[in-house]
Amino acid sequence: MSDQTGHTEQTGQSGQTDHFDLAIIGTGSGNSLVTPDFEGKRVAVIEGGTFGGTCLNVGCIPTKMFVYAAEVAASARDAARFGVDATVHGVRWADVRNRIFQRIDPIAEGGKRYRIEGPGTTAFLGHARFTGDRRLTVELADGGERTLTADQVVIAAGAHPVVPDVVRESGVPFHTSDTIMRIDDLPEHLVIVGGGYIGVEMAHVFASFGVRVSVVARGPLLVRHLDEEIAARFTALAREQWDVRTGTTVTALERTGEGVRLHLEDETGSSVLEGDLLLVATGREPNTADLGVEAGGIRLHDDGRVAVDEVGRTSAPGVWALGDVSSPHQLKHVANAEARAIAHNLVHPDDLHPLPTEPVPAGIFSHPQIATVGLTEEECVERGLAHVSFVQSYGDTAYGWAMEDTTSVCKLIADPATGLLLGAHLMGPHATTLIQPLIQAMSFGQTVRDVARGQYWIHPALAEVVENALLGLAV
Amino acid sequence: MSDQTGHTEQTGQSGQTDHFDLAIIGTGSGNSLVTPDFEGKRVAVIEGGTFGGTCLNVGCIPTKMFVYAAEVAASARDAARFGVDATVHGVRWADVRNRIFQRIDPIAEGGKRYRIEGPGTTAFLGHARFTGDRRLTVELADGGERTLTADQVVIAAGAHPVVPDVVRESGVPFHTSDTIMRIDDLPEHLVIVGGGYIGVEMAHVFASFGVRVSVVARGPLLVRHLDEEIAARFTALAREQWDVRTGTTVTALERTGEGVRLHLEDETGSSVLEGDLLLVATGREPNTADLGVEAGGIRLHDDGRVAVDEVGRTSAPGVWALGDVSSPHQLKHVANAEARAIAHNLVHPDDLHPLPTEPVPAGIFSHPQIATVGLTEEECVERGLAHVSFVQSYGDTAYGWAMEDTTSVCKLIADPATGLLLGAHLMGPHATTLIQPLIQAMSFGQTVRDVARGQYWIHPALAEVVENALLGLAV
Numbered sequence: 001m002s003d004q005t006g007h008t009e010q011t012g013q014s015g016q017t018d019h020f021d022l023a024i025i026g027t028g029s030g031n032s033l034v035t036p037d038f039e040g041k042r043v044a045v046i047e048g049g050t051f052g053g054t055c056l057n058v059g060c061i062p063t064k065m066f067v068y069a070a071e072v073a074a075s076a077r078d079a080a081r082f083g084v085d086a087t088v089h090g091v092r093w094a095d096v097r098n099r100i101f102q103r104i105d106p107i108a109e110g111g112k113r114y115r116i117e118g119p120g121t122t123a124f125l126g127h128a129r130f131t132g133d134r135r136l137t138v139e140l141a142d143g144g145e146r147t148l149t150a151d152q153v154v155i156a157a158g159a160h161p162v163v164p165d166v167v168r169e170s171g172v173p174f175h176t177s178d179t180i181m182r183i184d185d186l187p188e189h190l191v192i193v194g195g196g197y198i199g200v201e202m203a204h205v206f207a208s209f210g211v212r213v214s215v216v217a218r219g220p221l222l223v224r225h226l227d228e229e230i231a232a233r234f235t236a237l238a239r240e241q242w243d244v245r246t247g248t249t250v251t252a253l254e255r256t257g258e259g260v261r262l263h264l265e266d267e268t269g270s271s272v273l274e275g276d277l278l279l280v281a282t283g284r285e286p287n288t289a290d291l292g293v294e295a296g297g298i299r300l301h302d303d304g305r306v307a308v309d310e311v312g313r314t315s316a317p318g319v320w321a322l323g324d325v326s327s328p329h330q331l332k333h334v335a336n337a338e339a340r341a342i343a344h345n346l347v348h349p350d351d352l353h354p355l356p357t358e359p360v361p362a363g364i365f366s367h368p369q370i371a372t373v374g375l376t377e378e379e380c381v382e383r384g385l386a387h388v389s390f391v392q393s394y395g396d397t398a399y400g401w402a403m404e405d406t407t408s409v410c411k412l413i414a415d416p417a418t419g420l421l422l423g424a425h426l427m428g429p430h431a432t433t434l435i436q437p438l439i440q441a442m443s444f445g446q447t448v449r450d451v452a453r454g455q456y457w458i459h460p461a462l463a464e465v466v467e468n469a470l471l472g473l474a475v
Numbered sequence: 476m477s478d479q480t481g482h483t484e485q486t487g488q489s490g491q492t493d494h495f496d497l498a499i500i501g502t503g504s505g506n507s508l509v510t511p512d513f514e515g516k517r518v519a520v521i522e523g524g525t526f527g528g529t530c531l532n533v534g535c536i537p538t539k540m541f542v543y544a545a546e547v548a549a550s551a552r553d554a555a556r557f558g559v560d561a562t563v564h565g566v567r568w569a570d571v572r573n574r575i576f577q578r579i580d581p582i583a584e585g586g587k588r589y590r591i592e593g594p595g596t597t598a599f600l601g602h603a604r605f606t607g608d609r610r611l612t613v614e615l616a617d618g619g620e621r622t623l624t625a626d627q628v629v630i631a632a633g634a635h636p637v638v639p640d641v642v643r644e645s646g647v648p649f650h651t652s653d654t655i656m657r658i659d660d661l662p663e664h665l666v667i668v669g670g671g672y673i674g675v676e677m678a679h680v681f682a683s684f685g686v687r688v689s690v691v692a693r694g695p696l697l698v699r700h701l702d703e704e705i706a707a708r709f710t711a712l713a714r715e716q717w718d719v720r721t722g723t724t725v726t727a728l729e730r731t732g733e734g735v736r737l738h739l740e741d742e743t744g745s746s747v748l749e750g751d752l753l754l755v756a757t758g759r760e761p762n763t764a765d766l767g768v769e770a771g772g773i774r775l776h777d778d779g780r781v782a783v784d785e786v787g788r789t790s791a792p793g794v795w796a797l798g799d800v801s802s803p804h805q806l807k808h809v810a811n812a813e814a815r816a817i818a819h820n821l822v823h824p825d826d827l828h829p830l831p832t833e834p835v836p837a838g839i840f841s842h843p844q845i846a847t848v849g850l851t852e853e854e855c856v857e858r859g860l861a862h863v864s865f866v867q868s869y870g871d872t873a874y875g876w877a878m879e880d881t882t883s884v885c886k887l888i889a890d891p892a893t894g895l896l897l898g899a900h901l902m903g904p905h906a907t908t909l910i911q912p913l914i915q916a917m918s919f920g921q922t923v924r925d926v927a928r929g930q931y932w933i934h935p936a937l938a939e940v941v942e943n944a945l946l947g948l949a950v
Contacts, residue, residue: 456831457808462907
């Protein structure tokens with residue numbers, strides 16, 4: 001069953017090497033590896049940060065709780081054009097924040113307690129580093145260190161925000177996605193450096209809450225890894241909502257009495273931007289810099305990710321990796337799927353499951369919302385793929401009409417020879433839900449024609465946008 | 476390629492029999508039968524009401540435009556629990572109504588003009604009645620009558636609201652869905668007789684606009700044709716929003732100074748309900764009572780629907796029927812699909828396409844929203860089908876959390892032997908969009924397990940409700 005006594009024996013003692021059947025570094029998706037298959041075995045769970053990982057504590061979950069409140073505020077502000085006279089008097093930031101973290105923090109705390117006191121696991125609270133083959137030394141948060149070995153090790157250590165040198169070296173106070181959601185008061189003017197998904201989600205939240213928002217991005221477009229047509233449309237809409245400065249580099253920063261001053265440079269010259277709070281959202285990198293990968297015999301990709309094979313094995317025998325520390329997709333649904341495969345593989349060495357390779361969708365919960373799966377049109381061109389594309393406006397369907405929508409689109413790309421979808425890119429309300437039938441079509445090899453006409457689409461539900469996009473493709 | 480001269484010749488003249496290749500009775504889904512296949516042929520289009528039919532003029536389209544404005548108002552009223560302080564000062568009814576009908580009415584008018592003046596068709600404005608085999612006499616709206624014959628006739632005459640005798644004979648003023656959306660001013664207290672989908676959609680609209688709403692229903696539950704668990708949950712939520720009187724019969728009505736007084740009877744005895752406006756929403760019946768079906772040799776079902784075979788043929792050779800006049804489903808997406816099949820069949824007598832029989836989904840855009848496809852649990856029991864069911868709460872998924880949802884559900888029913896879905900019933904925000912992957916699974920024979928795990932579901936999109944419901948089924 002469990003080493004219910006073992007765990008106390010292991011905690012807080014130093015200088016002793018203990019051996020486990022399984023050691024897991026990180027309690028995000030890694031936490032789900034403690035399956036019934038390990039009943040009666042010894043499992044070490046190592047967490048140097050907050051139990052539950054990025055998604056629960058500083059990622060998907062809290063951001064979407066803020067985003068939903070932002071949607072409510074934005075909808076109320078926009079009510080007049082539907083004939084509804086409404087006034088938003090204000091947003092109680094502290095109430096929003098407390099409601100969210102008073103739900104989340106107890107879950108993280110409960111997860112930690114369960115791994116410390118519960119059956120079957122030994123918790124190590126501290127930073128883990130490989131010091132040999134399947135040997136880890138944990139620098140305990142409350143002092144001292146512990147060394148442990150394990151038959152198998154899973155690296156599920158996640159990633160962390162990148163802070164550019166120019167910011168870090170300037171000494172100005174700044175936030176990242178790790179801290180911005182817990183501030184005490186709404187700023188008057190938030191400056192966001194970075195035009196990726198975190199930047200534009202946070203811009204949406206704070207702007208909807210009445211904050212003036214500036215977004216500074218190096219590239220010519222926001223969310224520029226997306227299909228260019230979508231990125232261009234999004235950027236145009238962003239400019240109507242926020243002070244957006246694309247093609248702009250931050251050359252210096254300094255602290256001011258009230259906040260921060262950024263010195264910027266774009267093709268027209270240099271300028272200055274002042275705000276009272278700074279959010280750095282310039283990407284995330286895997287937590288491998290201080291992982292002792294050389295000692296552990298673990299090969300990294302050039303971008304710092306742990307290299308894994310198709311079943312999740314690293315270059316070190318008995319060592320696996322999953323999630324943001326190794327995946328090219330920093331996405332919770334990918335980490336979870338990889339965890340399911342590896343949970344199986346840990347105990348079925350003769351029947352290894354591949355990490356999932358279905359088309360990987362992603363969502364950006366900004367305003368507008370974006371969802372994407374498969375290839376962009378630029379990727380189709382680069383690869384020399386024959387393709388057709390079609391852009392369906394929400395506003396040309398019944399429910400889009402009802403929403404008085406004039407900007408939202410569903411762009412589809414298909415292979416005219418096979419009739420199969422190559423990519424789908426939606427921008428507008430509920431994009432992350434609307435895209436699911438398209439993910440399903442791509443995952444199961446269903447043709448555009450079959451998906452459009454082989455099933456009913458409820459009239460006049462918003463899903464008709466997708467139906468009409470499929471019908472618009474000339475395949 | 477059209478009889479550009481023919482149409483003028485046919486309009487407004489009386490006492491003459493004209494012959495057509497095709498005659499279409501009704502311009503809802505029937506309007507789409509004028510395909511390029513009929514270029515150079517003679518097509519008669521007959522409309523006794525408003526061009527465009529129920530969906531465009533008094534059904535799906537305007538109701539959902541009102542519903543969306545209602546959602547905006549309801550969301551703003553409910554904003555405080557998300558930390559957003561908002562006040563709804565009022566709803567400008569006339570502005571809402573005008574915005575909607577100023578979009579719709581020109582479309583209906585343009586459609587009519589196109590059929591009158593445009594190429595390829597001859598429009599007859601008036602009520603059509605069979606007076607022989609493929610022979611129709613049209614009582615023209617502007618006086619006189621015309622008789623025409625056709626090689627093929629399609630009956631797409633739709634349906635109309637049923638008004639119970641007790642209401643009609645009382646002489647009190649009342650509205651149906653045909654008229655309620657065009658009233659001049661919001662009432663203070665709207666009484667709705669009927670607890671079906673029209674009743675609960677209109678209850679949602681008017682209640683969200685600040686009107687006091689009473690709903691009187693004969694059955695023990697509202698929307699009682701649905702899965703009983705969904706109907707019961709819906710009825711409970713309806714009682715929190717509206718004055719709901721189930722198990723109640725209207726025994727008499729009388730006009731009052733300000734409106735109408737209803738005498739009601741339920742198992743506890745009799746009572747009186749007064750309101751200043753009455754909406755009768757007790758169902759719709761096919762427009763066959765005055766269609767001359769005997770003269771046309773057209774068999775009806777006992778419920779008044781035109782009987783058709785699997786390819787849409789009536790009992791009269793050369794006469795077809797589609798949509799609400801013949802279908803057991805009074806749904807626009809069904810009528811459209813039938814129209815596509817019949818458009819093909821009219822010109823391919825040796826390659827007849829069956830009317831579609833995929834699982835037929837339906838949506839109710841009330842508060843909460845409902846979507847349903849396949850069998851209810853009661854139908855599974857009646858048919859003696861082995862089945863398992865699972866109810867997933869929105870609130871137990873990440874986005875449902877963000878929405879602070881405590882009442883919404885996705886109920887799935889599956890065959891444990893095959894792993895195939897038998898039915899899906901959703902109640903909550905965006906139900907009509909969320910259900911699409913389940914319709915897709917049922918239409919293409921995909922198993923619960925495959926649909927759940929053979930594709931990615933974006934975390935933390937609301938579609939995870941569906942993913943988790945699938946995973947919750949013990950198949």
